Amino acid sequence: MSENGQRPRTLFDKVWDSHVVRPPANGAPTVLYIDLHLVHEVTSPQAFTTLRERGLKVRRPDRTLATMDHSTPTTPRNELGIILVPDAMAAAQLEVMRRNCEDFDIPLYELGSENQGIVHVIGPEQGLTQPGMTIVCGDSHTSTHGAFGALAFGIGTSEVGHVLATQSLLQERPGSMAVRVDGRLQAGVTAKDIILAVIAEIGIGGGTGHVIEYMGEAIRSLGMEGRMTVCNMSIEGGARAGMVAPDDTTIDYINGRPYAPRGETWDAAVAAWRQLPGDEGATYDREVVLDAADLTPMITYGTNPGMGMRITERVPDPDRLGDLTAKLALDKALNYMGLQPGQSLLGKAVDVVFVGSCTNSRISDLREAARIMRGRKVADSVRMMVVPGSQQVKRQAEAEGLDEVFRAAGAEWREAGCSMCIAMNGDQLQPGQYAVSTSNRNFEGRQGKGGRSFLASPLTAAASAIKGAITDVRSLQGEHA
Amino acid sequence: MEPVTAFSGQIVAMPINDIDTDQIIPARFLKTTDSAGLGKNLFADWRYEVDGTPRADFVLNQPRHAHATVLVAGDNFGCGSSREHAPWALRGAGFRAVVSTSFADIFRNNALQNGLLPLQVDEETQQQLISLAQEDAGTTVAVDLETQTLTLPDGRDVGFPIDGFARHCLLNGIDQLGFLQSLEDDIFAWEESHPARVNTLASA
Ligand code: SF4
Numbered sequence A: 001m002s003e004n005g006q007r008p009r010t011l012f013d014k015v016w017d018s019h020v021v022r023p024p025a026n027g028a029p030t031v032l033y034i035d036l037h038l039v040h041e042v043t044s045p046q047a048f049t050t051l052r053e054r055g056l057k058v059r060r061p062d063r064t065l066a067t068m069d070h071s072t073p074t075t076p077r078n079e080l081g082i083i084l085v086p087d088a089m090a091a092a093q094l095e096v097m098r099r100n101c102e103d104f105d106i107p108l109y110e111l112g113s114e115n116q117g118i119v120h121v122i123g124p125e126q127g128l129t130q131p132g133m134t135i136v137c138g139d140s141h142t143s144t145h146g147a148f149g150a151l152a153f154g155i156g157t158s159e160v161g162h163v164l165a166t167q168s169l170l171q172e173r174p175g176s177m178a179v180r181v182d183g184r185l186q187a188g189v190t191a192k193d194i195i196l197a198v199i200a201e202i203g204i205g206g207g208t209g210h211v212i213e214y215m216g217e218a219i220r221s222l223g224m225e226g227r228m229t230v231c232n233m234s235i236e237g238g239a240r241a242g243m244v245a246p247d248d249t250t251i252d253y254i255n256g257r258p259y260a261p262r263g264e265t266w267d268a269a270v271a272a273w274r275q276l277p278g279d280e281g282a283t284y285d286r287e288v289v290l291d292a293a294d295l296t297p298m299i300t301y302g303t304n305p306g307m308g309m310r311i312t313e314r315v316p317d318p319d320r321l322g323d324l325t326a327k328l329a330l331d332k333a334l335n336y337m338g339l340q341p342g343q344s345l346l347g348k349a350v351d352v353v354f355v356g357s358c359t360n361s362r363i364s365d366l367r368e369a370a371r372i373m374r375g376r377k378v379a380d381s382v383r384m385m386v387v388p389g390s391q392q393v394k395r396q397a398e399a400e401g402l403d404e405v406f407r408a409a410g411a412e413w414r415e416a417g418c419s420m421c422i423a424m425n426g427d428q429l430q431p432g433q434y435a436v437s438t439s440n441r442n443f444e445g446r447q448g449k450g451g452r453s454f455l456a457s458p459l460t461a462a463a464s465a466i467k468g469a470i471t472d473v474r475s476l477q478g479e480h481a
Numbered sequence B: 001m002e003p004v005t006a007f008s009g010q011i012v013a014m015p016i017n018d019i020d021t022d023q024i025i026p027a028r029f030l031k032t033t034d035s036a037g038l039g040k041n042l043f044a045d046w047r048y049e050v051d052g053t054p055r056a057d058f059v060l061n062q063p064r065h066a067h068a069t070v071l072v073a074g075d076n077f078g079c080g081s082s083r084e085h086a087p088w089a090l091r092g093a094g095f096r097a098v099v100s101t102s103f104a105d106i107f108r109n110n111a112l113q114n115g116l117l118p119l120q121v122d123e124e125t126q127q128q129l130i131s132l133a134q135e136d137a138g139t140t141v142a143v144d145l146e147t148q149t150l151t152l153p154d155g156r157d158v159g160f161p162i163d164g165f166a167r168h169c170l171l172n173g174i175d176q177l178g179f180l181q182s183l184e185d186d187i188f189a190w191e192e193s194h195p196a197r198v199n200t201l202a203s204a
Helices: A011-017 A045-054 A088-103 A119-125 A140-148 A157-166 A191-202 A224-237 A248-254 A263-274 A324-337 A363-373 A391-399 A402-409 A458-467 B027-031 B085-092 B105-113 B123-135 B164-172 B176-181 B184-193
Strands: A020-022 A030-033 A036-040 A064-067 A134-137 A151-154 A168-171 A175-182 A210-215 A241-244 A286-291 A298-300 A308-310 A352-355 A383-386 A434-437 A452-455 B007-014 B068-073 B097-100 B117-120 B140-144 B149-151 B157-159
Touching: A011 A151, A011 A210, A011 A241, A020 B184, A030 B184, A036 A119, A036 A157, A045 A088, A045 A157, A064 A088, A064 A119, A088 B027, A119 A134, A119 A140, A119 A224, A119 A391, A134 A140, A140 A151, A140 A224, A140 A241, A140 A248, A151 A241, A157 A168, A157 B105, A157 B176, A168 B176, A175 A191, A191 A224, A191 A286, A191 A298, A191 A308, A210 A224, A224 A241, A224 A248, A224 A363, A248 A263, A352 A363, A352 A458, A363 A391, A363 A402, A363 A458, A383 A402, A391 A402, A434 A458, B007 B123, B027 B085, B068 B123, B085 B105, B097 B123, B105 B117, B105 B164
Parallel strands: A036 A064, A036 A134, A134 A151, A175 A210, A175 A286, A210 A241, A352 A383, A352 A434, A434 A452, B007 B068, B068 B097, B097 B117
Antiparallel strands: A020 A030, A030 A168, A298 A308, A298 A452, B007 B140, B140 B149, B149 B157
């Protein structure tokens, strides 16, 4: 791909090209500079150990930010306002994070502090996530930040060490894929339904080796938080990253946030961001087109995010699949889920409803859930947990009285963190339990050993909590649109 | 890092597509701050009963496969989370290579950082190896990274693609961090010509 503008470039091309420290040479792939490195307690300790063993420093602590989110409890604070960590291993891991940040001069959003939260919620919230940047984290859902027109992707712990020490990564240039969603979404259909439909369409390996750019009217009409939901789950389609070209919505969202540029710097930044959208005539290695008008609320029935369907559809029949391995996979999934081929999921009783995770724990997600819950009660048979993505989201929700709506309905209102999305912190399903979850992974045991997850939007989750069973939000009386 | 040399090893088959990293090593084992010691929890939820006793019907628990070092899996191995604990657990349990028709991007990178070879083969070879492993647990393959060949029991050589730089590093025991450090001048030059966009140390 040319760097001199002769050939029309995509958004991805522009961000990639402007971060090349060294082009491929002598058999080595591109060396890419990383603007922002986000760090959390679970995937970083071994990387810091490597740095210590080799006597290395963190090259750019000023481009690094750490938070605590994965193994942190979300239980209410004690009378001193402290969140206690009863699990000794989790406590030790958090202590290691503290010590590493202290020794290497990295800013840390300490458990329970003002700005702490899920790593993919805090970056955008603080205005650190900006268009045109390269952003990495030892976490596959780093793709979330691509909603701003950044190139953001997950890396392993060895690579976390590379970025800590050199602020750079060796990277093969990925392929490009366009996902265009034309038209307008119908009432009750959300960003989460778009991405579940995309993954059902392309399959969980469909994006492997590619960076997806989402485009089209339906994507443009989403707010930033909806775009983050879409980009967040790019990895569930196997993609390296997901991106949306920046526009007024993006710029308005960033403006005034703590780390957003100000004054003249702001004007210069905005001018640069306006140059990022793909050039006229830029092409992609692959293209997928969906019509928003055809989309309905989606739900997963199986044990990976690609096993999703319209909420009104019936569970597919393994015997009708031509491919033997696909049949075996579906058999295994339905067996784990305790579901029958041909079954409708509407009315299927659930035990737990989880609203949270880096996919759907931002203020707009909580507002949507609250709109359904207001004046209604969670079914007696259901435990509903609402877990804000960050302390800031939590405060905002409380300022708007959303916490009261959830509490009055009988839901639990928790502290910020990953919580039942990954079930490392004690928030987990019991074996055999069914959950409707707004998170991103329904893998076996993901939300607790033996637990069975149905992934869906916050609207579907809230409606299902009220009915005690999987419910099409469009069937609820009253306001849902 | 130890250089990766040519080796022969017994194969064991897990003909399941889309084996995700939550299955390879469930999240509750990620509270460790170490990379050693994860092998015993490889595939923990498939391998052990709730009370911790090994499930006799799980392939890796069968004594006849106890010495396997090459895992033959279904398509799209290692999808999901970025946890490097997945290759750590596979290495910890004695595996040196995984055979599949495709690998998730982050898993592939992580495997290469840890001397675990992702051997991408065509479907026919994958299926042949699965049948062979199921018929005879003693089935052995030879893996030569230098020539990028997998030699099947019938003597057939199958090539596998591997990123040239990763291959070079693995063969010579060079780690990528050391290489990146040697590019200090380039990195510094890039920084000089691209002023920082954000400063996380500045109080917001
Ligand atoms: S909320 Fe879930 S997916 Fe997101 S970062 Fe936390 S554990 Fe990962």
